[in-house]
Each structure stands twice: as C-alpha cells, then as structure tokens.
Amino acid sequence: MTFSLALVVGAIALAGCSGLPGLFCPRPGRWGQKAATWLVVLAAVAGIGGAAVALAGETTATWHGIALDALSAWFLVPVFLLGALGSVYGESYWPQASHPVNGRRLRLFWGWLMAGMGLLLIARHGVVFLVGWETMALTAFFVIATEDEQATVRSSAWAYLVATHLGTLSLFSLFALLRKATGSFALRPLTVDEAGIGLLTAMFLLALVGFGLKAGIMPLHFWLPGAHANAPSHVSAFLSGVLIKMGVYGLVRILGLLPAPPVAWGVLLLAAGVASALGGVLFAIAQHDLKRLLAYHSVENIGIIVMGLGLAVLGRATGHPDWVLLGLAGCLLHVWNHSLFKGLLFLAAGAVVHATGTREIDALGGLGRRMPWTAAFFATGAVAICGLPPLNGFVSELLIYLGLLRTATVPATPVWPLAALSAPALAMVGALAVACFVKVFGAVFLGLGRTPVTEQAHEAAPDMRGAMAVLAAFCLLIGLAPGWIAPLLSQACACASPGTQTGTALASLAPFAWLSAANGALLILLGIGVAVSLRLLRRHPVRRPGTWDCGYAQPTARIQYTASSFAQFLSSIFGWLFRAHVDRPRVTGAFPAASRFASHVPDLVLDRCLLPMARTVERWLGTFRRLQQGLAQSYLLYILVAVLAMLVCTMPLGEIIKRWFCR
Amino acid sequence: MTNLGIHLGLLLVLPPLLLGVINKTKALFAGRQGPPLLQVYWDIAKLMHKGIVLSSTTSWVFVAAPVVGLVTVFLAGLLVPQGPFPAPLSFAGDVILFAYLLGLARFFTTAAALDTGSPFEGMGAAREVTFACLAEPALFLAFLVLVRLSGSLSLAGMLHAPLTISATVEAAPLVLVAIGLFVILLAECCRIPVDDPNTHLELTMIHEVMVLDHSGPLFGLILYAASLKLFVLGTLLLHVLFPFQAGPAALDWALYVLELLGLAVVVGIVESVMARLQMRHVPYLLTAAMLFCAFGFALLIR
Numbered sequence: 001m002t003f004s005l006a007l008v009v010g011a012i013a014l015a016g017c018s019g020l021p022g023l024f025c026p027r028p029g030r031w032g033q034k035a036a037t038w039l040v041v042l043a044a045v046a047g048i049g050g051a052a053v054a055l056a057g058e059t060t061a062t063w064h065g066i067a068l069d070a071l072s073a074w075f076l077v078p079v080f081l082l083g084a085l086g087s088v089y090g091e092s093y094w095p096q097a098s099h100p101v102n103g104r105r106l107r108l109f110w111g112w113l114m115a116g117m118g119l120l121l122i123a124r125h126g127v128v129f130l131v132g133w134e135t136m137a138l139t140a141f142f143v144i145a146t147e148d149e150q151a152t153v154r155s156s157a158w159a160y161l162v163a164t165h166l167g168t169l170s171l172f173s174l175f176a177l178l179r180k181a182t183g184s185f186a187l188r189p190l191t192v193d194e195a196g197i198g199l200l201t202a203m204f205l206l207a208l209v210g211f212g213l214k215a216g217i218m219p220l221h222f223w224l225p226g227a228h229a230n231a232p233s234h235v236s237a238f239l240s241g242v243l244i245k246m247g248v249y250g251l252v253r254i255l256g257l258l259p260a261p262p263v264a265w266g267v268l269l270l271a272a273g274v275a276s277a278l279g280g281v282l283f284a285i286a287q288h289d290l291k292r293l294l295a296y297h298s299v300e301n302i303g304i305i306v307m308g309l310g311l312a313v314l315g316r317a318t319g320h321p322d323w324v325l326l327g328l329a330g331c332l333l334h335v336w337n338h339s340l341f342k343g344l345l346f347l348a349a350g351a352v353v354h355a356t357g358t359r360e361i362d363a364l365g366g367l368g369r370r371m372p373w374t375a376a377f378f379a380t381g382a383v384a385i386c387g388l389p390p391l392n393g394f395v396s397e398l399l400i401y402l403g404l405l406r407t408a409t410v411p412a413t414p415v416w417p418l419a420a421l422s423a424p425a426l427a428m429v430g431a432l433a434v435a436c437f438v439k440v441f442g443a444v445f446l447g448l449g450r451t452p453v454t455e456q457a458h459e460a461a462p463d464m465r466g467a468m469a470v471l472a473a474f475c476l477l478i479g480l481a482p483g484w485i486a487p488l489l490s491q492a493c494a495c496a497s498p499g500t501q502t503g504t505a506l507a508s509l510a511p512f513a514w515l516s517a518a519n520g521a522l523l524i525l526l527g528i529g530v531a532v533s534l535r536l537l538r539r540h541p542v543r544r545p546g547t548w549d550c551g552y553a554q555p556t557a558r559i560q561y562t563a564s565s566f567a568q569f570l571s572s573i574f575g576w577l578f579r580a581h582v583d584r585p586r587v588t589g590a591f592p593a594a595s596r597f598a599s600h601v602p603d604l605v606l607d608r609c610l611l612p613m614a615r616t617v618e619r620w621l622g623t624f625r626r627l628q629q630g631l632a633q634s635y636l637l638y639i640l641v642a643v644l645a646m647l648v649c650t651m652p653l654g655e656i657i658k659r660w661f662c663r
Numbered sequence: 664m665t666n667l668g669i670h671l672g673l674l675l676v677l678p679p680l681l682l683g684v685i686n687k688t689k690a691l692f693a694g695r696q697g698p699p700l701l702q703v704y705w706d707i708a709k710l711m712h713k714g715i716v717l718s719s720t721t722s723w724v725f726v727a728a729p730v731v732g733l734v735t736v737f738l739a740g741l742l743v744p745q746g747p748f749p750a751p752l753s754f755a756g757d758v759i760l761f762a763y764l765l766g767l768a769r770f771f772t773t774a775a776a777l778d779t780g781s782p783f784e785g786m787g788a789a790r791e792v793t794f795a796c797l798a799e800p801a802l803f804l805a806f807l808v809l810v811r812l813s814g815s816l817s818l819a820g821m822l823h824a825p826l827t828i829s830a831t832v833e834a835a836p837l838v839l840v841a842i843g844l845f846v847i848l849l850a851e852c853c854r855i856p857v858d859d860p861n862t863h864l865e866l867t868m869i870h871e872v873m874v875l876d877h878s879g880p881l882f883g884l885i886l887y888a889a890s891l892k893l894f895v896l897g898t899l900l901l902h903v904l905f906p907f908q909a910g911p912a913a914l915d916w917a918l919y920v921l922e923l924l925g926l927a928v929v930v931g932i933v934e935s936v937m938a939r940l941q942m943r944h945v946p947y948l949l950t951a952a953m954l955f956c957a958f959g960f961a962l963l964i965r
Contacts, residue, residue, distance in 0.1 A: 366780075368722045379724075379774075388767040389760060401759045408811045417964045420807055424800035427762065431799035434770050435792035442777025442788070448720050514754035522738055522764075529730035536880045537726065541714035547779045548718070548876055561777070561785020569793040573946055 002060045005068045007050030008076065008122060014043035015083065016115035019108030022096075027104070033096045036107040037087045040114070044084035047118065051076040055488040059495070062186075065125030071256075071495035072121045074332055074488070075249045078339035079121070082241045083114040085467040086234040089347055092461035093234055093354055106146050106232070112139040113238070117246055126175035126185035133171065133246075137164040137214075140243055144231045156226030159606065163213050163223035167247075170210035174254070177203050189498060192259050200258050204265055207254040208272075215247025217306055218276035221299045222606035225283075228295035229359070233350025236291055240298045241343035245335050248305055252331070252496050255313060263415055266314030270418065273310050274425045276303025279604065281432040285439070285567050286578050286601035290349050290359045293440060294342065297385060300429060301338045305331050307422055308400045311407075312497065318413055325506055326403030328493045333485075334396035337478065341384035341393060344471040348378040351460035351468075352444060356453040361443050361563040363453060368445040370457040375445040377468040382437040384475045387430050390519030392478035399510055401426065435570060443563035450557055480519050483512040564599065571601075579608070666748045669916055674740045677920070678890035679703035681897070681927040685854075688931025703890065710883030718876050720780045728775030729877065729884040735768040736888050740895045744819045746919035747826065747908045755816040758806050762799065765851070768888075769795055776873040787872035790942065794857070794869070797949035798847050804956035805840045805847075809903075811963045812836070822899065825906035836959035841903045843959070846952035848900055848930075850945070852893045855934040857945050897926045 001009075018039035022032025054060070054073035061067065087110065096103045113136055120132030141164070145157035179185055181195040181203075195203075209220065216224040224244070228236045255261065280299030287293040308331030315323025351374045352367060353359055368375035384391035404426070407419035449455060460468070478485060490506040549555040571578055578601045585595030602608055627638070683700040690697020717725070742761045744750040773788035810816060812833055813824030825837055850857045853870035862868055874885050901922050909915045940948060 366720070368724070372722075375722075383767070383770060386766065386770065388763055388770060394760075394763060397763075398756055398759050402756045402816065405756075405758075405807070405810050405816055408807055409814045409816070412965075417960075420811075421960075423807060424803040427803035428796060428800040430763070430766060431792070431796040434766055435796060438770055438773045438777065438788065438792055442774055442785075446722065446724060446774065446778040447780035511754040511756055514752075514757070515760075518738070518752065518757075518760055522734065525734040525738065526731060529734050530727060533726055533730050533881065533884075537715060537717075540879060543714065543716045544719045545716065546718060547720055547781045549781065550783065557780065559782050560780045561782050561789065566777075566785060566789045569789050570796065573793070 001063045002058070002068075004050040004053035004058060005060045005063065005066070005122070007046045007053075008068055008118065009066070011043040011047030011050065011080065012115045012118035012122075014039055014046065015080075015111045015118065018043065018087075018111035018114075019104070020111075022104045022107055027100045028097065030096050032104060033091065033107065036111065037091055040087040040111065041084045043114070044080040047080035048077055051080070055491055057491050062124045065128040065186075066119075066122045067124045068122055069495045070488070070491035071249075071253065074492035075121050075245060075335070076118060078242050078245065078336060079114060079117045082238055082339055082343050083110070085343070085347075085470060086110070086238045089234045089237075089350070089464050089467040090232075092464050093350055094232055102146050102148075106143060106235070109139040109142040110235075110238075113143060113243070117242065120246060121249065124187045126178060126187065129187065130168075130171065130175065134168060136243065136246065137168060140164070140239065143235045144227045144239070146232055146235065147230070150230070152226075153230045156223070156230045160223045160227040163220075167210045167213035170206045170213075171250075174203055174206040174210060177206065178257075187253070187257060189257050190259050197262065201262075201265075203254070204258060204261070207251060208268070211247040211250035211254070212272070213247070215244050215251070215302050215306070216276075216299050217247075217272050217302060218279045218299060219605055221276070221280070221302075222603060222610055224299060225287075225292050225295040225603060226606075228298065228346075229289055229292040233291065233346055233353055236295070237343040237346035237350070240295060240346055241339040244298060244302060245339065248302070248309070248331070248335055251306075251309060252328075255309070256496050256498065261313050261317050263314065263317045266310050266312075266317050267415065267418055269306055269310030269313055270422055271310075273303045273305070273307030274422055276300065276306060277429045278303070278425060278432075281429050281436060282574055282577060283601065283604065285432065285436045285570055286580065288361055288564060288600075290352065290361050290364075290440065290444065291346070292359075293361070293436070294345050294349060297345075297433070297436070298338075298342060300433065301334065301342065301385070304397065304400065304426065304429070305334045305338070307426065308332075308334060308396075308403070311400065311403045311419060311422075314407075314415060314419055315403075316497065318415060320407075320410065320413075321505070322406060322509055323403050323419075324497055325490075325493060326399050326406065326509055328496050329489050329506055329510065330396050330399035330403060332492050332496065333399060333478075333482075333489055334393075337384070337392040337396045337475075340471050340474050340478070341381045341391075344377060344381040344468055344475065345385065347464065347468050347471070348374050348381060351464055352457075354460070354464075355457040358451075358453055361440060363451045364444045364449070365447050365557065365560065366445070366449040366454055367457055370454070371445075371459045373465050374460050374468070377465075377472050378445060379441060380472045380475060382441050384479075386433045386437055388434070390476075390479045390522045392475045392482075394519075395478060395482045395515060397426070397430070398515065402510060432570075435567075439563050439566045443566065447560050448557035450560065450562070480516060480523070482510075482515055483507075486510070486512050577604070666912065667751055670745050670748065670751060673745060673920070674737070674891070674894065677923070678894040679707060679887065681893050681923065682890045684924055684927035685931040685934065688928050689935050692932070692935035703886070707883045707887050710886065711880050713879040715879040715881060716876075718779050721775075721778045721876070724771065725775045725778045725876075726881065728771040728778075729881045729888065731771040732768045733884050733888040733891070735764040736891045736895060739764045740891060740898075742818050743895055743898050744822055744902070745898055746915045747823065748912075748915070750819045753817045753819040758810075758816065758818050758821065761818055762802060762806075765892075766795075766799075772873060775877075779876045781876065783872050784875055787869050787875075790869045790945075791873060794850055794945060794949060797946055797953060798850050801843055801949065801953035801956050802847055804953060804960055805843050808836050808840050808956065808959045808963060811960075818899075822902035825903055826908060832962075836962045837903055837906075839955045839959035839962070841900065843952040843956035844896075844900045844903060846948060846955075848893070848896045849933070850949060850952075851896055852889065854930055856937045856940045856948065859939045862939075893927075893930075894923070897923055901926060 018036045021035040025032035051073035054068045059069040116135030123129035141161050147153045213220045284293050284296035308327045311327030312324045384393040387393040387397040404423040407416040580599045580601045583598040682703045741752045742757045776784035776788035809821040813821045858869040
C-alpha cells in the first residue's frame with residue numbers, strides 16, 4: 001500500500017467517523033458539530049493530498065481490492081472539497097442549536113456518505129464497489145429525508161429510494177455478467193475474446209441504466225428534482241455537485257473496461273446526452289421553485305457530460321483518438337466544473353432560503369441590495385453554468401464543442417452528421433441556460449422585493465460566505481488558467497481510456513494558452529471599462545429618481561415582470577412539451593372578486609408516465625386487496641385452501657378421472 | 664502590422680457610420696432629407712457629456728452591463744477577419760468564443776433590464792433571450808457548414824474558405840447559409856422585421872426597451888456597442904456573400920469598406936420596404952433561418 005492510497009483510506013475513515021463524537025455530546029451543545037466539521041476538513045486535506053499525488057501520475061497496485069489511479073483521484077477531489085465546504089457552510093446554515101433533533105443524524109450520515117463515495121471510487125473489486133455504492137445510496141436517502149416531518153420531503157426521499165434500488169439491481173446484474181465473462185469480481189479490462197458483442201452490449205446497457213439512474217440522465221432523472229429540492233441546501237449542493245457524478249464515474253470506469261465499443265453505443269450515449277441537456281434546461285425554465293430549477297440544471301449538465309462521453313466512445317469505435325481525447329477531457333473537466341458552480345449556486349440558494357424562508361422565486365426580488373455577497377456569488381455561478389467566458393464552464397464546453405466540430409472536418413466517416421448536429425443542440429442548450437439564469441438571477445436578486453419576506457433578508461454568515469468564496473475562486477481560476485490543470489486532466493483521460501495515447505496530445509488539440517489569453521484579456525478590459533464607468537459616474541451629475549414608468553401614477557413592486565412572465569414566451573413555444581396545469585383566474589362583472597393565477601409544470605417522466613402507470617397497476621392489483629381483511633380466521637382458511645390445493649396437485653389426477661368416468 | 668492597425672481602426676471608428684447609412688437610406692425611401700451621415704457620431708459624443716440618471720432600484724449590474732456589452736463585442740470583433748486579411752486573434756475553437764462572448768453580453772444586458780424592475784424592460788429582456796434560443800442553433804449550423812467546407816476550426820480559416828471555392832456543389836450550401844446569417848444579423852442587431860429601432864411604443868420593442876432606463880455616457884456606450892455588433896456580424900456575413908479578392912491590399916481594404924456600406928444600404932432597404940413582424944411571428948422567421956442553415960448542412964452530408 002503506497003502512501004497516497006494510505007492517505008485516501010485514512011481520509012475515508014476520518015470522514016466516516018466524523019459524526020460519531022456528536023452522538024455522545026449533549027444535544028444542545030455545539031461541540032459535536034465543531035468536532036464533525038474539523039474531522040471532515042482534516043479528512044479533506046488528507047484525501048485531496050492523496051488524490052493530488054495520484055493525479056501527478058502515480059498509479060498504485062491493487063491492495064485488497066482497492067487501488068488509486070488518476071481517474072479515481074479526479075473524482076475524489078470534488079468529494080472531499082465539497083464535503084468539507086458543505087460542512088463548514090452547515091455550521092451556520094444548519095446549526096445544532098436550531099436543529100437539535102436532526103442535526104446529529106445529518107452529520108453522521110454526511111460523513112458516511114463521503115466515506116461511501118470514497119470507497120467506491122478506489123474499489124477495484126465488484127463487491128467492494130457495491131459496498132461503497134450502497135453505503136452512499138442508503139445514507140443519501142437519510143440525508144435527503146433530514147426534514148422527514150414534511151410530507152413532500154418524505155415522498156421525494158421515497159422516490160429516490162425506489163430509483164436507487166432499481167439502479168443497484170442493474171449493477172448487481174452487471175457485476176454478475178462481468179464475473180461470468182472474466183471469472184472473477186476484479187474490475188480489470190476485458191479482452192475481445194472474453195466476451196461476445198451480445199454480452200458486452202448487455203453489460204453496457206445495464207451500466208447505462210444503473211449508473212444513469214444515479215447520474216440522472218433524462219428519462220431516468222425522475223427522482224432527482226424532488227430529492228435535490230427538498231434536502232437542506234448544503235446537502236443539495238453535495239448531492240448535485242458530487243453524488244450524481246458517481247454515476248458518471250461508474251460509466252466512465254466500466255466503458256474503460258469494455259473493449260472495442262460499437263458505433264451504436266456512442267450514438268446512444270450522444271442521443272441520451274442531447275436529450276438530457278435539452279430536456280433538463282427546458283424543464284428548468286418552467287420551474288417556480290429556486291432549488292427545483294437548479295436541480296433540473298443538474299440534469300442538463302449531466303447531459304453535457306454524457307455528450308462528451310458519447311463522443312469519446314464514438315471516437316474509440318471509429319478510430320479517432322482526437323475525438324476520444326477531447327470528448328473525455330470535456331466530460332471529466334465538466335464533472336469538476338459542475339461540482340464547483342452547481343455547489344456554489346446551491347449554497348447561494350441556501351443563503352437565500354435561510355434569509356427569507358421561501359424557495360418560491362416569484363416571492364423574492366431585490367435581494368442584491370441586502371445580500372450583496374450572495375448576489376455576486378450567485379451571479380458568478382450563473383455565468384459559469386451558462387458556459388460563458390471567462391469562467392470555468394466555458395472551458396469544458398469548449399472542449400466538447402471542439403470535439404463535436406472536429407467530426408465535421410474528417411472527410412469520410414458515416415457517423416459525422418450525428419455527432420456534428422449535437423453542436424447546434426449544445427448551442428441551444430447554452431442559449432436556454434442564459435435565459436433561465438437571467439430569469440432566476442433577475443427575479444431573485446434584482447429589481448424590487450415582491451413580498452414582505454424580502455425585507456427581513458440578511459446577508460449570509462461569514463462561514464457560509466467563505467465556502468461560497470472558495471468555490472467562486474476555483475471557477476475563476478479554471479477559467480483563467482486551464483493550462484494548469486491540463487496535465488492532471490490528461491492523466492485522468494489516459495486512465496479512463498487505456499490505449500489512447502495522451503500526454504502532450506491534449507495540449508496540442510485544445511488551445512489552453514489562447515483561452516487563458518482571451519479570458520484574461522476579457523477580464524482586464526472589463527476591469528478597465530468598469531474603472532472608466534465609475535469615473536464617469538463620479539464626474540457626471542447623477543440623479544437617482546425611480547425607474548421610468550411611462551407616466552404611470554402609482555408604480556408598485558407588483559408590476560414588475562415576474563420569473564413566470566419572463567419565461568412565458570419560451571413556455572408557449574415549448575408548450576407541447578410542458579403541458580402545464582394552469583389555474584386561470586375568473587374575472588366577471590364590473591367589480592370582480594380577488595382571484596389568482598397559478599401554473600405548474602409536471603415532470604415529464606415522474607408525474608406524466610410513472611405515477612399514472614403505478615396508479616393503474618395499483619388499481620388492477622387492488623382487487624386482490626379484499627382477500628386481506630386482517631381476520632385470523634380467514635388467513636387460516638387461505639392456508640387450508642392452499643394446503644388442499646397442493647394436496648390435489650400431488651394426486652395422480654389422470655388416474656382418478658379414469659376411475660370415475662371409465663367403466 | 665499595417666493591416667492589424669487598419670483592422671483596429673476600422674473596428675473602432677467605422678461602426679456608427681453604418682447606422683448613419685441605414686438611416687439615410689430609410690430617409691431617402693421615405694422622401695425625407697434625413698439626418699446627416701455622421702449624426703450617430705454626434706449623438707454618441709453628446710451623450711458622453713451628459714449627466715446620468717440612475718434609477719434608485721438599480722445595482723452594480725445596471726452600470727456594468729453597458730461595459731460588458733461593449734468589451735465583449737469588441738473582443739468578438741478581434742476574432743472576425745476583415746476582408747482577406749488575417750484576424751488579430753485566431754485559434755482553433757475561437758468560433759465558440761465568438762458566440763459565447765455575444766452570450767455574455769446578452770446575459771448582462773438582459774439582467775440590467777430586470778435590474779430596473781420595470782415591466783417594459785422585463786418584456787424586452789424576455790423577448791431577447793427567447794429569440795436568442797432560436798438564433799444560436801442557427802448560427803452554429805451555419806458554422807458547421809463552414810467547418811465542413813473549410814476543414815478549419817478557427818473563424819479566420821472558416822471565413823476565408825469561400826474565397827477558394829469554385830464548385831457549384833460547394834457554393835449551394837453557402838447561399839443557404841448566407842440567407843440564414845442575414846436573418847440572424849437582423850435579429851441580433853434588432854432591425855426590422857424583428858425589432859423596430861424607431862418605434863415609440865415600449866410594448867413593441869426589444870432592444871430599445873431593454874435600455875429604456877440607461878442615460879448619458881452609459882447609453883452612449885450602448886449605442887456604440889450596438890453599432891459595433893452590426894459591424895462585426897456584417898463582416899461575418901460579407902465573407903459568405905462576397906468571397907472576392909482584388910489583389911493589392913489597399914484595393915482589398917477599399918472593397919471591404921464598400922461592401923460593408925453596401926450591406927448597410929441593403930439593411931436600410933429591407934427596413935424601408937418591410938413592416939415589423941408581429942412579435943409572436945418572429946420565432947417562425949428565426950426557425951426559417953435555422954432551416955436554411957440546416958438545409959445547407961444537409962447538402963454536405965455524403
């Protein structure tokens with residue numbers, strides 16, 4: 001066991017134990033929480049240290065079913081980073097003093113969640129992997145259900161539990177098939193003659209379903225919006241930023257093991273990615289709940305990540321190492337980037353919820369004046385998630401775009417139009433994301449407050465701001481200096497796709513230096529421009545009346561465009577997809593009574609397919625319910641009937657019938 | 664070096680003239696004398712000396728937006744080559760930077776509109792982001808066609824490719840792309856038939872209504888950035904429309920400026936002979952642009 005692996009194992013153990021001291025501290029005291037936070041931070045330092053060694057290129061030998069390589073380390077970094085930042089944030093967001101009952105439980109499961117993810121990332125043995133996977137999956141259920149006194153929280157936690165069990169079921173089958181092919185549970189690359197294409201495709205599809213359910217790829221995302229919206233905000237940040245990436249890790253790892261993928265796998269992944277990205281962002285636009293909206297954006301970003309992966313598989317299938325490299329690099333870098341900006345956005349949303357007590361976007365407004373830091377952090381996250389320069393989201397999307405556009409430069413490959421057409425789809429996703437984030441940033445932080453809750457809003461506590469500042473700084477850093485992380489990225493890519501030559505290749509395919517220059521120039525010019533405009537403001541006479549209202553005599557905050565009205569044009573274009581439930585107000589007579597308008601967009605899969613289907617099945621099976629009356633006598637009767645029936649089965653019926661009817 | 668200087672000079676100085684040419688053309692069609700060609704320069708200069716009215720509801724976003732709008736469009740202008748000359752900034756993938764710089768400008772312009780809390784500006788912002796969702800894929804489809812024809816991933820390589828194309832098979836997609844790009848230009852620069860820069864009814868506008876509350880030097884920046892955007896997108900379109908080369912550098916520069924002014928005249932003619940579309944019909948126009956580019960793409964699938 002090498003030093004780096006020992007560091008990571010130690011970090012996992014520390015994280016797993018972090019909640020234990022709290023169980024022995026008195027409920028109202030804050031020392032249990034302090035101890036948990038310090039332990040998690042310590043674990044993060046050790047874990048990221050170990051991961052850094054592995055990212056530098058050191059691959060350890062397998063030791064009792066665990067090992068550390070650059071790909072594991074790449075995914076370990078966000079686990080530990082967001083785990084620690086979430087804990088620090090939780091000090092003020094979920095203090096033990098105001099959550100005496102569920103606070104201790106939350107921290108215990110938080111530590112176990114980190115430990116489970118760490119274990120599955122270093123596992124090289126099917127059983128070890130599944131132990132880590134189930135630890136993660138089950139503790140995630142408990143952290144989602146933190147506020148289990150609320151009915152909505154319970155129902156979304158149950159939806160999550162059903163989804164995760166389905167996923168685990170396919171993973172069991174996947175590892176069973178893997179064992180059938182290789183003869184052991186060890187996760188090692190297969191060779192072409194070990195498994196036929198049928199078996200390989202079965203394994204690929206099982207991996208796609210099992211890991212896709214966790215990642216939230218579009219038709220399998222149904223548990224995600226509810227679970228992420230109803231968990232406490234730092235938990236949402238951890239789930240959205242890190243947990244769903246474990247599905248991506250599983251897919252990348254398993255695809256790296258399966259040899260010679262056919263073109264169809266790549267096309268399927270690419271199509272799933274496009275569907276997720278477009279569907280996720282479209283449904284996000286239709287949401288009224290701040291955290292539900294962010295959760296749908298996770299579906300979108302997972303789609304972008306899967307597009308990168310699909311391109312890489314397509315590249316392997318058709319023999320284009322440049323597609324493989326750009327696709328994988330975009331996929332993996334977007335995993336980091338999404339952890340950073342989605343974590344940031346959920347933490348900022350948490351600050352808003354903490355300050356106002358509501359997640360309803362249309363109830364908020366004008367918070368930028370009372371919470372300037374939170375507003376600035378949210379704006380940073382919003383620009384980053386839209387993939388706009390000069391922040392990190394732009395870099396990873398650019399890698400994927402480059403890969404997709406490169407498919408059009410190859411003279412004769414039959415699949416190029418499919419891959420190339422994903423580029424305009426990604427452009428549409430980008431434009432829709434801008435629409436969505438302008439909507440939510442404008443409606444929550446700009447303008448005037450729409451309801452009284454905004455008037456008592458307060459800025460986030462220093463440790464909450466600190467956690468957000470770290471994430472925002474990383475967003476800026478990756479945007480400005482992508483060249484610094486390029487070597488780490490190519491190490492991870494080399495691990496994810498053995499056989500593809502990497503090293504200097506990524507730097508020659510992607511214009512990292514130019515990106516740094518362009519993003520730097522943009523930032524410098526913006527700085528100069530802002531300085532000049534501040535000078536203008538100082539030198540010119542500035543009057544500050546109200547907003548121009550076209551002569552309207554009595555403007556109020558209620559005449560502002562709400563988030564719903566902002567999205568109305570887009571919702572009408574995509575109305576065929578949304579099928580919104582609309583409650584129209586009835587306005588009759590000269591003096592109509594007060595009335596209200598409400599609209600709600602049900603989820604495409606959960607509310608429109610799965611629940612109706614489940615209800616139908618329930619109705620069919622409901623007829624059997626009258627058998628179950630709870631009366632001991634009737635159960636005895638059933639037993640008697642069953643025993644008799646079995647006896648009848650053992651009788652030689654043919655013989656009896658013959659005796660009765662034959663002469 | 665000289666060419667770089669001319670590129671920067673034209674990029675910084677020429678754009679307001681295009682608006683002047685458009686206005687003059689429209690005046691001629693309407694039988695008026697119209698404002699002088701250089702009127703937009705005087706307007707910007709005047710605005711730069713005026714005081715500022717800032718709504719009391721606004722925050723830093725409102726002040727930052729005009730700066731972001733100008734800086735991003737200027738950087739985008741450095742990526743687009745003028746005439747047959749190389750662009751100051753050019754690398755594989757700069758085409759994505761180009762599109763996303765315009766996206767950054769849109770993010771801040773629309774956010775600043777929401778910052779005022781005015782329902783009219785919210786309306787304009789909602790329209791702007793909605794139309795962009797249809798214009799953006801059209802733009803990328805056009806880029807795809809150019810990438811396929813040129814085999815290059817940098818804007819300069821892509822846009823200079825039509826110069827060398829002789830076969831009709833390759834010219835046909837370019838014609839379709841040119842139509843698509845022209846519609847995108849009209850939409851992105853908020854000209855008729857998508858938006859009417861001259862209307863006085865806030866309810867029916869897009870760009871002008873978003874900047875209703877901006878005033879003085881900040882509004883000057885916005886006006887200048889709008890003309891710059893027309894200049895940059897027009898330059899992009901000209902490569903597809905007129906892939907011709909005169910030979911000597913001086914002639915090429917003159918030809919380029921003439922083509923640009925000609926494009927402004929065409930925009931002016933379109934504005935004079937067409938009415939603004941109903942707002943709910945604009946998506947159809949943009950979808951048509953997308954389809955033109957998509958047909959261009961389909962012609963290249965072999």
